[in-house]
Amino acid sequence: MMNIAVCIKSVPDPEYYEKITIDPESKRLVRDGIPAVINEADCHAIEAALRLKEQNGGTITLVSMGPPAAKEQLLEGLAMGADAAYLISDRKVGGADSLATSYTLSKLIETVGTFDVILTGNESADGATAHVPSQLGVWLNAAHATNVVDLYYDNGMVVTKQFETGRGKYRLQTPCVIGVTPKANEVRFKNVRTILEAKNKTLKVLSAADLKDVDDQYLGLKGSPSQNGEVEAMSGNKECKMLQGTETEIADQVVEIIHQIIGVKEEA
Amino acid sequence: MAKEIWVYAQKDADVVKELLAKSQEIAKVIGEYKVCAVALGDDLKDAKNLGDLGAEKVYAVEHTSLKEYRCDLYAKAIEKLVQKYQPEYFFFGATAIGSELAPTVVALVKTGLAAHCIDLRYGKDRLNCMVPAFGGKVISEIYIPNARPVMASVRPGILQTEEAAKYEAELVCEDTSFLNDETSTEEFLGFEENQKDTNNIEDADVVVSAGRGITSDASWNALTQLADKVDGAIAWSRSFIDTGRVKDESSMIGTSGKSVKPKLLVNAGVSGAAQYVCGIARAKKVISINKDPKAPIFAYSDYGVVGDAEKILTAVAAKL
Numbered sequence A: 001m002m003n004i005a006v007c008i009k010s011v012p013d014p015e016y017y018e019k020i021t022i023d024p025e026s027k028r029l030v031r032d033g034i035p036a037v038i039n040e041a042d043c044h045a046i047e048a049a050l051r052l053k054e055q056n057g058g059t060i061t062l063v064s065m066g067p068p069a070a071k072e073q074l075l076e077g078l079a080m081g082a083d084a085a086y087l088i089s090d091r092k093v094g095g096a097d098s099l100a101t102s103y104t105l106s107k108l109i110e111t112v113g114t115f116d117v118i119l120t121g122n123e124s125a126d127g128a129t130a131h132v133p134s135q136l137g138v139w140l141n142a143a144h145a146t147n148v149v150d151l152y153y154d155n156g157m158v159v160t161k162q163f164e165t166g167r168g169k170y171r172l173q174t175p176c177v178i179g180v181t182p183k184a185n186e187v188r189f190k191n192v193r194t195i196l197e198a199k200n201k202t203l204k205v206l207s208a209a210d211l212k213d214v215d216d217q218y219l220g221l222k223g224s225p226s227q228n229g230e231v232e233a234m235s236g237n238k239e240c241k242m243l244q245g246t247e248t249e250i251a252d253q254v255v256e257i258i259h260q261i262i263g264v265k266e267e268a
Numbered sequence B: 001m002a003k004e005i006w007v008y009a010q011k012d013a014d015v016v017k018e019l020l021a022k023s024q025e026i027a028k029v030i031g032e033y034k035v036c037a038v039a040l041g042d043d044l045k046d047a048k049n050l051g052d053l054g055a056e057k058v059y060a061v062e063h064t065s066l067k068e069y070r071c072d073l074y075a076k077a078i079e080k081l082v083q084k085y086q087p088e089y090f091f092f093g094a095t096a097i098g099s100e101l102a103p104t105v106v107a108l109v110k111t112g113l114a115a116h117c118i119d120l121r122y123g124k125d126r127l128n129c130m131v132p133a134f135g136g137k138v139i140s141e142i143y144i145p146n147a148r149p150v151m152a153s154v155r156p157g158i159l160q161t162e163e164a165a166k167y168e169a170e171l172v173c174e175d176t177s178f179l180n181d182e183t184s185t186e187e188f189l190g191f192e193e194n195q196k197d198t199n200n201i202e203d204a205d206v207v208v209s210a211g212r213g214i215t216s217d218a219s220w221n222a223l224t225q226l227a228d229k230v231d232g233a234i235a236w237s238r239s240f241i242d243t244g245r246v247k248d249e250s251s252m253i254g255t256s257g258k259s260v261k262p263k264l265l266v267n268a269g270v271s272g273a274a275q276y277v278c279g280i281a282r283a284k285k286v287i288s289i290n291k292d293p294k295a296p297i298f299a300y301s302d303y304g305v306v307g308d309a310e311k312i313l314t315a316v317a318a319k320l
């Protein structure tokens, strides 16, 4: 039997990130009208949990921190096959950087159960720090691994981590925290039955006061050592010279530019 | 608090050189700070050479248990070093190891960490770490007002710096006997090297990149021919994978793929989404071909061609 917790984050749908702008006055991000979805990597974490449960038996509990509307994404996670879901939603935990976020999630996890394996996405699509899995590991005093492309249980969790030069294999003692990348698996489809069942599963919203043994100094904005200064939207600023003429003329110009940049290649 | 800027000297990582050079620049601005490298491993007899890359001082943490990278032991050893010497700044390369180790150290010492920055700029009496988010659409200035050390991980290959000054580095060999009693929660089982990439887009001098606008066999053939004639590597966008012509992300450019730094990059049928252009910031000269004159890719290009990729590529390949 394996008790598994999966951290899932409700994020603005990445398909719409081109539409994000910055308010010139307040310098705040404007992302109105962008629908929320479960962070992509987190869907793969759920899938990994389903497979672990199929092989070893056990339970899958979803945890999340976010606005009340994030219940939607938890419900969707339940429809994917998780057993229960908990959301912490409270002004006190808002404005958190990755350290405060991971602290809050660690307390939520400790409040709702005892777990052998805690899965997260490796990285979120919005803040995208990829800090949370490692930091959760420290707060929970558990082994942890990130950039994981394969995982299974064999006397501990055996994980394969992707490095620049190759793949490293490690066996982690449980409990452990694992940051799952989309490469780890293919997510299965939901079906009508599981969607209907989801509505009858536990889905609870907690406030900061419900968390066990919390130290308020680590929560929210106050518990965040890093802060946001100005934001700028990324846009190209190169002066692009548009080549004009017929196709042949343009091709001539392109060839000339190529030769200027890399030199004329010797004929073989 | 020591007036020191630390750089984690991950073995064989090019980003270490970049970080040391950047740290020297920052040290000049804030004054009287020493740039130091932190090396961990089981055999650090060459650690002093980090002076050649720009370190004035090298902290060498040597122990048999540090032979293979294991996050928990590495982080514990680094935490101890930080507590002992209290540096004011500490930078990591945002490599796979750095991206795991840095947040682990941060949670142990409870300070702030700016994530995979694309630049570090001193200004307004603070270090501003430029952090991309939302797939690269947004760059946020992250700073750490009170907690120390100020920590940042930096994307490899992106910092623009002068050559670093070289030093005959002072070597500080740490007592690591505490590691004799430490047990790890991780067992290292093995390492499998990547297969040699014959189409290495990261180091190529010329890269020709295909986007979703490359649809026909003729346009793909023209593109590969062009690449062949200029000894270029072939890259692609994520959407090009959907066309079925290539299978995987091995030569994909972008936030989830690779960064390229060729002398010449040719984009054909690429729109220029934020996630894509993140990976082309260091290309020296960029030519883009797109049938849409309003395509965002042109704002990241030195030369633009509005037209059909198949026709243009075919004409160019024939003339080379």
Ligand SMILES: Cc1cc2nc3c(=O)[nH]c(=O)nc-3n(C[C@H](O)[C@H](O)[C@H](O)COP(=O)(O)OP(=O)(O)OC[C@H]3O[C@@H](n4cnc5c(N)ncnc54)[C@H](O)[C@@H]3O)c2cc1C
Residues within 6 Å of the ligand: A007, A008, A009, A010, A039, A041, A042, A045, A063, A064, A065, A066, A096, A097, A098, A099, A101, A105, A119, A120, A121, A122, A123, A124, A125, A126, A127, A128, A129, A130, A131, A132, A133, A226, B113, B114, B115, B131, B132, B133, B134, B138, B139, B140, B142
């Ligand atoms: C523009 C911008 C830049 C930022 N830069 C930094 C920075 O440099 N340093 C910093 O410390 N913070 C930064 N933040 C704040 C950071 O994004 C938030 O603290 C966020 O709550 C947690 O980090 P993440 O989304 O980056 O998570 P990641 O670490 O990227 O997420 C990994 C996984 O952790 C889990 N997870 C993360 N958040 C939650 C959640 N709320 N509920 C459930 N599971 C979760 C998910 O499984 C997720 O896939 C930035 C935010 C923005 C908007």
Ligand SMILES: Cc1cc2nc3c(=O)[nH]c(=O)nc-3n(C[C@H](O)[C@H](O)[C@H](O)COP(=O)(O)OP(=O)(O)OC[C@H]3O[C@@H](n4cnc5c(N)ncnc54)[C@H](O)[C@@H]3O)c2cc1C
Residues within 6 Å of the ligand: A014, A015, A125, B135, B210, B211, B212, B213, B214, B236, B237, B238, B239, B240, B252, B253, B254, B255, B256, B257, B258, B268, B269, B270, B271, B272, B273, B274, B275, B276, B289, B290, B291, B292, B295, B307, B308, B309, B310
């Ligand atoms: C979390 C996340 C991560 C992502 N990471 C990456 C990443 O790492 N790399 C990446 O590339 N993408 C990434 N994407 C996807 C990215 O947002 C874009 O969808 C993708 O880059 C678009 O690829 P494209 O430019 O080839 O296709 P499109 O955006 O469809 O553009 C095709 C272009 O071709 C032009 N065109 C069409 N026909 C012709 C023709 N005959 N001749 C000339 N031009 C023509 C069109 O005008 C258009 O501009 C990511 C997305 C998400 C959500």
